[in-house]
Amino acid sequence: EDQVTQSPEALRLQEGESSSLNCSYTVSGLRGLFWYRQDPGKGPEFLFTLYSAGEEKEKERLKATLTKKESFLHITAPKPEDSATYLCAVQARSNYQLIWGAGTKLIIKP
């Protein structure tokens, strides 16, 4: 069964304290892995799509990496405005539906 597990559920960091969020997945043939950011009361904001193991993408303080079993979202020197829930989803080759993780709530304290 296709499945996505995100850890930790919540992460509290001090401003400037770098860390990583994990997204572990099992899927019968990966088409793509997606990272989104969601702020309270808003729709998810697209961050990255990764398609193959070894691929990396960066955007400002965020860097996403992908292996055959998991993806990491690295946050370097975060700022309070990076506080949000980060969602990971995978898409199997068999169809285009997204299988979602439960998300990691990130809180950056000033």
Added chain:
Amino acid sequence: GAVVSQHPSRVICKSGTSVKIECRSLDFQATTMFWYRQFPKQSLMLMATSNEGSKATYEQGVEKDKFLINHASLTLSTLTVTSAHPEDSSFYICSARRYVGRGNNEQFFGPGTRLTVL
């Protein structure tokens, strides 16, 4: 980037009335759009897949006669909640799929619609 809009952002209605929510892809064409529902502190729950020019595909447990979906153009999908009841109160979010070549695609989300049924 790709932009998806949703209207209205908030709606309050009386029990028994119908509410229509619009989802538009503003700068790309989307043959497929999706409708999600999200309860507080929970992840997204896919309700249905909307395909331009054909009937929507509903997920198990979602009443197709209650949640009417129309995808009449490549940039517009609508969700109508018919005879709304308080238990339909939720945050509804649409997304639109954009193909980026080689069988790959990205999905962009609207800002969501908060529905409150009194």
